[in-house]
Amino acid sequence: MSTKYAEAGQATRTTYVGQAIDRVDGPAKTTGQARFAAEYPYPDLAHAALVHATIARGRITAIDTEQALAVRGVIDVLTHVNAPAMKPAPKMSFLDLSSIASGTSVNYLATDEVHWNGQPIAVVVAETPETARYAASLVRPAYRVLPATVDFAAEEPNAAPEKGNPLMASRADKGDAHAALAAAPVSVDLTFSTPQHNHNAIEPHATTAVWDGDRLTLHEGAQNIPWLRKHVAQRFGVPETSVRVLSPFVGGGFGGKSRAWAGTLLAALAARATGRAVRLALTRAGVYHTVGGRTASTQRVALGADATGRLSALIHTSVSRTARIGGMPEPITAASHHLYAAPNIHLAQHNVQLDLLPNTFMRAPGESIGTFALESAVDELAWELGMDPIELRLRNEPDRNPVGGQRFTHRMLKEAYALGAERFGWRERDPRPGAMRDGRWLVGMGVATAFHPSMRMPAHVTVRLGADGTLVVRSGMHEMGMGTATVQAQIAADEMGVPLASVRVEYGDSDLPPGPGAIGSVQTASAAAGVIDACAKLKKSVLALARRAPGSPLHGRKLEELEARDGGLHHRGGGQGYTDILNAAGRDHLEAESKSNMLGFVARTVLDRRRRVKAATGAQFCEVRVDPDTMEVRVSRWLGVFDVGTVINARTAASQLRGGIVMGIGMALSEQTLIDGRDGRIMNPSLSEYHIPVHADIPRIDVLYLNEPDPTTPLGLLGIGEVGITGAAAAVANAVRHATGKRVLDLPITLDKLL
Numbered sequence: 001m002s003t004k005y006a007e008a009g010q011a012t013r014t015t016y017v018g019q020a021i022d023r024v025d026g027p028a029k030t031t032g033q034a035r036f037a038a039e040y041p042y043p044d045l046a047h048a049a050l051v052h053a054t055i056a057r058g059r060i061t062a063i064d065t066e067q068a069l070a071v072r073g074v075i076d077v078l079t080h081v082n083a084p085a086m087k088p089a090p091k092m093s094f095l096d097l098s099s100i101a102s103g104t105s106v107n108y109l110a111t112d113e114v115h116w117n118g119q120p121i122a123v124v125v126a127e128t129p130e131t132a133r134y135a136a137s138l139v140r141p142a143y144r145v146l147p148a149t150v151d152f153a154a155e156e157p158n159a160a161p162e163k164g165n166p167l168m169a170s171r172a173d174k175g176d177a178h179a180a181l182a183a184a185p186v187s188v189d190l191t192f193s194t195p196q197h198n199h200n201a202i203e204p205h206a207t208t209a210v211w212d213g214d215r216l217t218l219h220e221g222a223q224n225i226p227w228l229r230k231h232v233a234q235r236f237g238v239p240e241t242s243v244r245v246l247s248p249f250v251g252g253g254f255g256g257k258s259r260a261w262a263g264t265l266l267a268a269l270a271a272r273a274t275g276r277a278v279r280l281a282l283t284r285a286g287v288y289h290t291v292g293g294r295t296a297s298t299q300r301v302a303l304g305a306d307a308t309g310r311l312s313a314l315i316h317t318s319v320s321r322t323a324r325i326g327g328m329p330e331p332i333t334a335a336s337h338h339l340y341a342a343p344n345i346h347l348a349q350h351n352v353q354l355d356l357l358p359n360t361f362m363r364a365p366g367e368s369i370g371t372f373a374l375e376s377a378v379d380e381l382a383w384e385l386g387m388d389p390i391e392l393r394l395r396n397e398p399d400r401n402p403v404g405g406q407r408f409t410h411r412m413l414k415e416a417y418a419l420g421a422e423r424f425g426w427r428e429r430d431p432r433p434g435a436m437r438d439g440r441w442l443v444g445m446g447v448a449t450a451f452h453p454s455m456r457m458p459a460h461v462t463v464r465l466g467a468d469g470t471l472v473v474r475s476g477m478h479e480m481g482m483g484t485a486t487v488q489a490q491i492a493a494d495e496m497g498v499p500l501a502s503v504r505v506e507y508g509d510s511d512l513p514p515g516p517g518a519i520g521s522v523q524t525a526s527a528a529a530g531v532i533d534a535c536a537k538l539k540k541s542v543l544a545l546a547r548r549a550p551g552s553p554l555h556g557r558k559l560e561e562l563e564a565r566d567g568g569l570h571h572r573g574g575g576q577g578y579t580d581i582l583n584a585a586g587r588d589h590l591e592a593e594s595k596s597n598m599l600g601f602v603a604r605t606v607l608d609r610r611r612r613v614k615a616a617t618g619a620q621f622c623e624v625r626v627d628p629d630t631m632e633v634r635v636s637r638w639l640g641v642f643d644v645g646t647v648i649n650a651r652t653a654a655s656q657l658r659g660g661i662v663m664g665i666g667m668a669l670s671e672q673t674l675i676d677g678r679d680g681r682i683m684n685p686s687l688s689e690y691h692i693p694v695h696a697d698i699p700r701i702d703v704l705y706l707n708e709p710d711p712t713t714p715l716g717l718l719g720i721g722e723v724g725i726t727g728a729a730a731a732v733a734n735a736v737r738h739a740t741g742k743r744v745l746d747l748p749i750t751l752d753k754l755l
């Protein structure tokens, strides 16, 4: 690693940052000692199962629980008739970001109204999970069915211009894109569609809820502990301090565990009603029925260019859907604000509201499907022009943000494409469609650009240095598998100059200082800022002790002259170990903290985003093999070259980016939630019918980083969680286009669309 962080006023010496360090939680996970939310034993533990509505909209006219109650081992059946009421979900407000924690606005079991097919309408509590699930199948509701709107394709022509998108401007105009398109000598005008996608984390959502008087303990896989705690406290009318959320391990989140969904609330409600500790582990179908996924979309991308490939017009419009009971607009056209230097741009997002479970955050919401459309269209324009698709992109690479003219804090797409083209063997690509073969397989190569904005959230972090030389970092961060504790330990070890083995990171507990959410690719950079700040304060306090000690080699020294290394503070002429300093001062530990105010932080972030554009980017290279008879598509090679700023841990970062690419391959080739247009029923709520890639579908995925720190962020980090999925589906579609000559505009690219 270089010493470039100095530009951002950060540590100048790194030992652990940048290295491929093993995960500190690896042994606990591989030996089965890591406990997930559904694995906490309680002596009086009872098990809950949900009963789901089977109509899209209407009222429950009667609910017969007699048979269910008669099953031996059933403790109670809660319905809207007998359940204690929770308080209603708070209204969404940007002054209180925790209000985003509300997955839906429905007050479960306090209403006879049904708002989507799958809404929980009863909870069975029993001595075993099997008993609870069996008894749940015996609950008999009767309904008065009301008309419902559930078919996205049928409704999307009626979409309204989007309002209130917190993540980006819903509309942007520069010049006259429509006139420029009409006048362009070369153009493409394409309409894309993408289906709904559902969350399929390896750990289905689960909650263990335990009340002790008015105090609630929740074991829950959470991506945002402070929001969840606040939301649950509001719903049960208890102070926030009465709710403890424990979330040491999360088996994948991807956005699906950043809100409070029905299972969490109903587990707590059931525990309150029965006086038992209650575990509610959702079935896979239960996740589909109660946890939102990604919106379906239709998108138009139209591009106009001159014969040399210079863009004159870029139009990107989208329709997505929310639900009448919640959901959020997704930033589908976000990347189109930033990627191409067109003088005329028109971007606009539209929404429809359906009687379905609301959509929610799902890895790069908006950008993942938006880059599919944009980057497919750019590729198609390259075909129209007879130009190499990388060359076309480079010719339109902007110096400043195309919409708004802001500076980029960092932009290395040219370098990413140059390195990727060389490593992937792009020169060997025969540009004619269907010209490359491997035996009987058609071979295709495609590229696409990855883009995800870089953000930060406040983090409260404490660091505690013991006289025994140990360093404890405490912050309520989230470990969903990405290496949270590992990378923060690396950063803290470097900042203090202590061995990695002497650092312990505590996270995943609402009793800790509140951490940033593991959302929006913000967690690592946000926590790093807190760790660096807290360590700086800690070193200052250590030095203050040493300066007071008459015999100390640090006597009279200033912090700027010192380097933290070898377990102490050093200057050219000498130094002193932390252990010595603390012992000499008779202190058994020293502690420091870093804290930031949420509102000020948000305000600064918003202002910063107006002033300059900060993003992680990348160049995705995909090779496919297509069977010429069956049109089966196999991804055979992949290279992603990413500019994510500094890479803290080459191993966990590569995993994170690979995971995003795998999810993008699933989006490209197989993933889709099928919804019955008559009654809003999800037809494929299982891994046997909703196809995510398995190992056999995924080739070796090579990941390279440019590893240049961003000059404006702590440690130069740009965020790594979501950029990997962006551009990935387009790279597949573009490779398929090269192999077969066929452009598929609607995902997933199943073989029927190629035959």
Ligand code: MOS
Pocket: 223, 253, 254, 255, 256, 258, 361, 362, 363, 364, 365, 518, 519, 520, 521
């Ligand atoms: Mo992310 S979609 O903010 O986990």
